[in-house]
Amino acid sequence: MAPEDGWAVGRTTSSSSSPVATEKLLAQHKEKHFTAGDMVRDVIMGVSDGLTVPFALAAGLSGANAPSSLILTAGFAEVAAGAISMGLGGYLAAKSEADHYMRELNREQEEIITVPDTEAAEVGELLSQYGLEPHEYGPIVNSLRKKPQAWLEFMMKFELGLEKPDPRRALESAVTIAVSYVVGGMVPLLPYVFIPTALQAMFTSIGLTLVALLFFGYIKGRFTGNRPFLSAVQTAFIGALASAAAYALAKAVQAV
Template structure:
């Protein structure tokens, strides 16, 4: 009878397909890169336009900023991801040592964790005993449920650096496009504003869609942030020029 129930449960699982978005880290890196890539060069170009710089100068400065920004952001992503891996390794070793040195204490912690989910002692005792017979499963359980740590991808650091860097370049090129074709900066900045705001709205909509937020609201919020950044830079450049 137990086997039949197990087979039934397995059958139900095979029939049920859950749809979850599992590329959160990649999307996060893209969001970081594109959002900064769109706003920072946009604000820089707007600020230089406010100082009556030529399109050629603005384009040169913008390209230099995009290159430097992509390297800086990529390096930051690499170091952050590497720190996450190093932290996991340290905690894994510490938890492994504790399981060997004080197994009874660690077993008690398993029971305490399960009790927080409403599992009674007579119910979780067999689970604790089963984990004690399987040290690797026990270690994985403690890492996930006691420390709340998921095993990071060892290649994550390089992937993060490349993803953020490329995303920054893609975003950073957008506000500079008008300056490639319009020699007069005052005219180019208007086209840059329109083009960048459209790009921000598209990006914000996509961000909201993939992260489960309201796409329209996300599009408007992203565009508003970009508009505020560029307006601030433009205003500061004008103030310095008048001063």
């Protein structure tokens, strides 16, 4: 009988069921998975905001004929404040995620102790969603009931969809976002360091920021598995729109 849903499954040999054969197969087959998704997300948040917000501030002040020295002072102050704010936001978000996980862990642990039959039934229901019949998932349920810690981890992952957070995640997220924001924020401000005329510096900043967005989008595409060139164009387009909107808002405020 052909596998369901068009899947083509390779034939399994009888020897592969032994522990030794399983270890040998796993040793021969090394999968490469991208495991730095959280860090990449933090870098994307930090660099994207760093490229956009200081650029809009500097461009808005340039339109008001402010000198480059004043723009640099305001820009550096904004980068410092933005890095602290973004880093703190990343820390609180990661800390809240860890607190939520612990609350759910304690609740699930209490349910396993107080209503084990109900929790076992939930395990069966979860496994049935993968097409397993009662006679197939019954031994799995009974095995989990003998291993409370494994049972608890199973419920957290498959019932609630929660992964155990890294205890260092909050601090790492804060530092990553803050540093990324500073790196991104320095790009649009760099022309104002070397060009005394604010208006000329602004046009140079526009070009430099677009190049940085293209480069950042390309690197992001490489890390996340997307098409790098498409990612570069999308990132530059979205970043340009965000920068233009922020610049227009700054000009509107100045006109009031």
